[in-house]
Amino acid sequence: MSIKVAPSLLSADFSCLAQEIKKVERAGADMLHIDIMDGHFVPNLTIGPVVVKYIRKCTKLPLDVHLMIENPQEFVDAFVNAGSDMLTAHIETIPGSKLQALSSKLKRKGIKFGISLNPGTPIAKIKPALKYADFILVMSVNPGFSGQNFIPGAITKIKELSAIYKGDIAVDGGINNLTAKGVIAAGANILAAGSYIFGAKNTREAIERIRNAGK
Ligand code: DX5
Numbered sequence: 001m002s003i004k005v006a007p008s009l010l011s012a013d014f015s016c017l018a019q020e021i022k023k024v025e026r027a028g029a030d031m032l033h034i035d036i037m038d039g040h041f042v043p044n045l046t047i048g049p050v051v052v053k054y055i056r057k058c059t060k061l062p063l064d065v066h067l068m069i070e071n072p073q074e075f076v077d078a079f080v081n082a083g084s085d086m087l088t089a090h091i092e093t094i095p096g097s098k099l100q101a102l103s104s105k106l107k108r109k110g111i112k113f114g115i116s117l118n119p120g121t122p123i124a125k126i127k128p129a130l131k132y133a134d135f136i137l138v139m140s141v142n143p144g145f146s147g148q149n150f151i152p153g154a155i156t157k158i159k160e161l162s163a164i165y166k167g168d169i170a171v172d173g174g175i176n177n178l179t180a181k182g183v184i185a186a187g188a189n190i191l192a193a194g195s196y197i198f199g200a201k202n203t204r205e206a207i208e209r210i211r212n213a214g215k
């Protein structure tokens, strides 16, 4: 599977977001990872649909919107209307009874549905949901902040997942040229990275280093 790199805007300079987006777009990003936090599911706050709507206007890249919020089903329409191409919700926040409806709704609208799990959540918890997902996002840090260290347990989890799931496997948190190697070998093919890409002097080189880390 080809490796896709998703710069996470959480590490961008929000005072000049359009320029930051253009920078990663020109440097070869495959999609933009946008972190939505509500201060409840995670101990931080970020942005809502209003900002996503304006991000949509300044790039052609697919918008990979990562919802780290309680009751994600209540906000799905707003993020769909704002222009998301991929929408990820956490298994810890989606009531089992809502999964099927959520997945069918997104399918009808042509949006990819991702289901994510935190470092503390075992693969067993996500098994019944695999049939509803277009991709699974394995968190390799406890969500809330960029710039945290990669949690090595994510490698075992990706391996375990790739043995039973043939869709795309995304990974998010602490990804750099070194940690990328291990997650790609384990079976991940979409790599979100914030501080490594936005903190790099040469953005294109940083993206390519992640993309080619498994070669
Ligand atoms: C963490 C976010 C990540 C974060 C990644 O809660 O979901 O997308 O921005 O940042 P780095 O790559 O710096 O760990």
Ligand code: ZN
Residues within 6 Å of the ligand: 008, 033, 034, 035, 066, 172, 192
């Ligand atoms: Zn994220």
